[in-house]
C-alpha cells in the first residue's frame with residue numbers, strides 16, 4: 001500500500017497518463033469545510049434518518065417532515081467555504097488534467113472554488129420549485145419563509161408547496177446524471193473523492209469508467225474494483241498531489 005506520499009505519487013502518474021479524467025465527489029470532500037457527511041461517526045445519519053427526512057414519498061404526503069427535520073441540516077450548508085480539495089480540483093480542471101467534476105453534493109462548493117464543468121447529479125440548493133405551477137424562488141427566500149414560520153412554504157400565486165431543487169430519495173435523477181454517465185463512459189480514469197458509493201444510482205458510474213481510483217478515509221462499495229486506493233483526507237491528499245505536480249514542473 002505504501003505511505004500517503006507514495007500513494008499520491010501513483011495518483012499523479014495515473015492523472016498524467018490519462019487522456020480524460022472525470023472526478024466524482026461525495027459528502028467526504030466537504031467535511032473539511034465543516035459540512036457533516038452521512039455515514040461518518042457524528043455524521044448526519046447519527047442525527048436524523050435521511051431516508052425519512054429526505055424522502056420524496058414522505059415529502060408528497062407530509063412535507064412538514066422535511067421542513068422540520070431535514071431543512072435545518074441543509075440551512076447551514078450554504079454558508080460553508082471551499083477547502084483545499086475543492087481548490088485543487090478547480091486548478092486541475094484549468095490545467096486540463098481533469099475534464100469535469102461530477103458531484104453528489106448540493107453545497108455548490110466546487111463552483112465557488114472555480115470549477116466550471118460541474119455536473120450536479122443530486123441537484124443544488126440555489127432554488128426551490130412550486131410543485132403545482134412550477135414557479136421558482138431563491139433558496140434564501142425559501143429559508144425566509146420557513147424561518148418566518150411558514151411550514152410548508154407555499155407559492156403566493158397558486159398556494160402550491162415549494163420543494164428545494166435537490167434530489168430526494170426516490171426522486172428521478174436530473175439531466176446532469178445522463179451527462180455524468182456519458183462523461184464517465186468516455187473517461188479513461190474516474191477518481192472518486194469522499195464517497196462511500198452506497199447511494200444508487202450514482203454508484204453505477206464507477207462501473208462504466210475505464211480505470212478507477214478512490215480517495216476516501218473509510219471503506220467504499222467499490223474498493224474491490226480500484227487500481228489505486230488513497231486512504232487519506234481529501235484536502236491533504238489534494239494538497240500533496242498539487243505539491244507533487246509542482247515539484248515535477250507539471251503545473252505552476
Ligand code: NAD
Pocket residue numbers: 025026027028029030031032035036037038039040043044077104105106107122193194195196197198199215216217218219220232233234235
Ligand atoms: P457518505 O456520507 O455516504 O460517504 C462519505 C465518505 O467520505 C465516507 O466513506 C467517509 O469515510 C469519507 N470521508 C469523510 N470525510 C472525508 C475526508 N475529509 N476525506 C476523505 N474521505 C472522507 O456520502 P456520499 O457517498 O456522498 O452519499 C451521501 C449522500 O448525501 C449523497 O447523495 C450526498 O449528496 C448527500 N450529502 C451531501 C452533502 C453536501 O452537499 N456536502 C452532505 C451530506 C450528504
